[in-house]
Amino acid sequence: xxxxxxxxxxxxxxxxxxxxxxxxxxxxxxxxxxxxxxxxxxxxxxxxxxxxxxxxxxxxxxxxxxxxxxxxxxxxxxxxxxxxxxxxxxxxxxxxxxxxxxxxx
Amino acid sequence: xxxxxxxxxxxxxxxxxxxxxxxxxxxxxxxxxxxxxxxxxxxxxxxxxxxxxxxxxxxxxxxxxxxxxxxxxxxxxxxxxxxxxxxxxxxxxxxxxxxxxxxxxxxxxxxxxxxxxxxxxxxxxxxxxxxxxxxxxxxxxxxxxxxxxxxxxxxxxxxxxxxxxxxxxxxxxxxxxxxxxxxxxxxxxxxxxxxxxxxxxxxxxxxxxxxxxxxxxxxxxxxxxxxxxxxxxxxxxxxxxxxxxxxxxxxxxxxxxxxxxxxxxxxxxxxxxxxxxxxxxxxxxxxxxxxxxxxxxxxxxxxxxxxxxxxxxxxxxxxxxxxxxxxxxxxxxxxxxxxxxxxxxxxxxxxxxxxxxxxxxxxxxxxxxxxxxxxxxxxxxxxxxxxxxxxxxxxxxxxxxxxxxxxxxxxxxxxxxxxxxxxxxxx
Numbered sequence: 001x002x003x004x005x006x007x008x009x010x011x012x013x014x015x016x017x018x019x020x021x022x023x024x025x026x027x028x029x030x031x032x033x034x035x036x037x038x039x040x041x042x043x044x045x046x047x048x049x050x051x052x053x054x055x056x057x058x059x060x061x062x063x064x065x066x067x068x069x070x071x072x073x074x075x076x077x078x079x080x081x082x083x084x085x086x087x088x089x090x091x092x093x094x095x096x097x098x099x100x101x102x103x104x105x
Numbered sequence: 106x107x108x109x110x111x112x113x114x115x116x117x118x119x120x121x122x123x124x125x126x127x128x129x130x131x132x133x134x135x136x137x138x139x140x141x142x143x144x145x146x147x148x149x150x151x152x153x154x155x156x157x158x159x160x161x162x163x164x165x166x167x168x169x170x171x172x173x174x175x176x177x178x179x180x181x182x183x184x185x186x187x188x189x190x191x192x193x194x195x196x197x198x199x200x201x202x203x204x205x206x207x208x209x210x211x212x213x214x215x216x217x218x219x220x221x222x223x224x225x226x227x228x229x230x231x232x233x234x235x236x237x238x239x240x241x242x243x244x245x246x247x248x249x250x251x252x253x254x255x256x257x258x259x260x261x262x263x264x265x266x267x268x269x270x271x272x273x274x275x276x277x278x279x280x281x282x283x284x285x286x287x288x289x290x291x292x293x294x295x296x297x298x299x300x301x302x303x304x305x306x307x308x309x310x311x312x313x314x315x316x317x318x319x320x321x322x323x324x325x326x327x328x329x330x331x332x333x334x335x336x337x338x339x340x341x342x343x344x345x346x347x348x349x350x351x352x353x354x355x356x357x358x359x360x361x362x363x364x365x366x367x368x369x370x371x372x373x374x375x376x377x378x379x380x381x382x383x384x385x386x387x388x389x390x391x392x393x394x395x396x397x398x399x400x401x402x403x404x405x406x407x408x409x410x411x412x413x414x415x416x417x418x419x420x421x422x423x424x425x426x427x428x429x430x431x432x433x434x435x436x437x438x439x440x441x442x443x444x445x446x447x448x449x450x451x452x453x454x455x456x457x458x459x460x461x462x463x464x465x466x467x468x469x470x471x472x473x474x475x476x477x478x479x480x481x482x483x484x485x486x487x488x489x490x491x492x493x494x495x496x497x498x499x500x501x502x503x504x505x506x507x508x509x510x511x512x513x514x515x516x517x518x519x520x521x522x523x524x525x526x527x528x529x530x531x532x
Contacts, residue, residue: 028451029463035160035447036469039440039525040517043163048527049520077507077514078471078485085469085487085503 030093033086037094046104056103062095141169143238143457146227148217148393150174150202153243153425153442156529158210160450163531168454171211171235173227176272178202179530182302183439183473184522185271189279190312191320192478198271198522204532220397222419239453241414242399243425243442244391245270246301252387254364254371265365265382268309269301281381282313287321292370292379294362295330296387299406301427301437304337304484306330306385308474311342314350315477326354327377329370331361337436338474338484338506345476345510390428399424406430411496412462414449423449432497435488436470443529444468466490468497473518481514482507 034045037054041047045054054062068074069083086094142165147158150172158172179200187193206212216230220240227235248267250257259265266278282291291313295306310328317324335342335356346354362384364371369378389395389405399407401418408417408430416422426442435441445468452462469487476482486504488497507514526532 029465031164032447032451032463033467036444036467038447038528039443040471040521042524043528043531047520047524049523050516051520051524077511077517078483081485081503081505082469082471082487083503085489085500086467090467 026093027097030097033090033094034097037098042104044101045098046101048104053104054098055101057098059092059095059099062098063091066091066095141167142454144169144171144236145239145241145453145457146235146237147172147241147243148174148227149243149245149391149425150176150179150205151243151245151426151442152439152525152529153245153427153446154241155179155202155205156443156446157241157243157423157425157450159205159208159529159531160447161453162209164450165454165457168457169211170209171213171237172202172205173213173215173217173229173235174202175214175216177214179526180271180275181439181522181526182269182271182305183525184519185268185275186305186309186312187475187478188271188275189268189282189309190316190475190478191279191283192312192315192475195272195276200526200530200532202530204530208531210531217393220393220422222397222421225421237421238457239421239423241423241425241446241449241453242393242397242428243446244393244428246388246427246437247391247395248386249389250386252296253362253384254366256362256365256384256386259365259382259384260386264368265384267384267386269305269385269388278381278383282316285321285324285380288323289321289380290325290327290378291317291381291383292327292329292377293383293385294360294370295328295332295336295385297331297361298336299431299437300385300388302439302472303436304342304472304474307335307337307342308476309383310354310356311345311350311474311476312478314354318350318353322353324353326350327379328354328356329360329362329372329377330356330358333358337472338482341482341506341510342474342476345480345482349477388427394424394428397422399428402430411448411490412464412466413452413456414445415452423453425449432488434486434499435468435497436472436486438470438472440472440525441468441470443525444470446529464490464492466497471521473514473521475515475518476510479512479515480510481512481518482510483514483518 047053066083069079161170181198219228268274268278394407402408407424414423425445427437448466471485484506491498
């Protein structure tokens with residue numbers, strides 16, 4: 001996890017910022033991070049076509065899938081490469097955000 | 106940061122009072138009920154601008170968002186190489202802006218002729234003035250036509266097409282390919298990096314070669330690259346060239362286009378005659394970036410503060426997408442423009458509310474390229490903001506390219522397009 005040091009250091013400074021009005025900083029951070037997934041997985045995780053929807057998926061399931069992509073336990077075309085670009089804490093925030101979204105109709 | 110925040114809030118109060126009368130006189134649409142947190146004008150309805158407008162509405166609550174775009178509808182550059190190869194129709198890559206309107210974005214079809222950063226207003230060709238608290242521009246690229254002799258005239262005549270902005274030029278180039286007799290020569294020229302969509306010219310060579318292989322097998326395709334080697338997914342493209350198009354597609358590195366004369370592409374030491382000549386011209390930030398004084402890197406690109414995407418040249422104006430001076434290893438792609446837009450949308454909303462911006466933004470890129478009508482390769486990267494260097498940096502050990510071309514990734518590529526179009530257009 002050493003590659004993460006700059007990001008983690010920056011993340012740590014986040015808590016030093018004054019509290020945001022609404023919603024909580026973590027929620028906004030989760031929202032912003034999850035939006036980086038939307039190009040493929042749909043806005044708020046409501047995917048179309050052959051992409052896997054993430055909206056409404058339990059957070060633990062998303063966290064576990066990402067871990068399996070990283071380890072290679074879950075074969076992938078691209079997610080094993082993308083999963084390694086986010087820290088554990090970032091994945092936790094992303095997963096919490098998607099879990100709270102309504103699934104696509 | 107703090108200074109810019111307080112001045113933002115103050116200016117808004119002042120302009121709000123000043124503009125209320127002006128808007129009423131002009132008979133403009135009523136402002137939405139409840140207190141607006143501010144007015145944002147977005148110029149350019151491509152991957153960057155449309156996404157910014159959509160996400161400002163999605164995330165901003167009562168933020169007044171106006172999107173100015175010169176075209177009536179959106180035509181996607183990604184997937185347009187499939188139209189050139191005859192694998193998709195132009196309608197498949199075209200979308201309406203109506204869904205953005207339904208999402209609460211005010212749409213103005215028009216041409217921006219001036220940005221007055223001091224007065225914080227945008228002037229359109231028809232005389233309309235749009236006041237803003239924050240301006241977001243996503244002007245894409247324009248061409249450095251003076252770098253290639255005869256190119257401007259050749260493009261004007263229609264004899265040479267760039268098709269590097271999807272739409273009529275895409276259809277015109279497709280028509281030339283269809284009209285070309287079997288046994289003809291197609292030449293595609295690639296400018297030196299940086300240019301929009303690094304893998305795009307190589308994908309284009311593949312989809313056009315796939316068409317020729319099936320419809321005009323005696324033809325030849327010359328890929329004339331000003332760069333010393335393939336600039337993206339090198340090994341994968343080289344494998345595709347030899348596996349699928351041996352004897353048909355010829356790749357020539359270090360072949361910079363110097364002049365266009367009729368159907369002849371003049372290189373440094375050689376003239377290449379082509380029945381269809383497709384020139385991808387050298388590029389710079391779009392004209393709007395230049396006229397607004399946003400171009401401050403190499404006389405070519407717009408520098409930005411990466412936490413907010415705010416211009417390093419003109420405060421209050423945020424720049425997205427291909428027009429920006431790229432962070433290290435960050436490609437000029439529609440996907441990245443979409444990601445820039447989300448960083449900007451989040452930051453603009455917080456700036457309008459006088460709140461600190463997210464100090465740890467992340468963006469990521471995925472570019473799928475078709476090497477046949479259905480086999481696809483990708484390149485992906487994740488970019489985390491580095492507070493020490495004030496820029497985005499790729500995460501070591503992350504990202505990469507396909508192990509091999511596959512039809513599975515072909516299906517993902519098309520789904521990627523559906524999802525990103527919906528993400529940007531709220532459709």
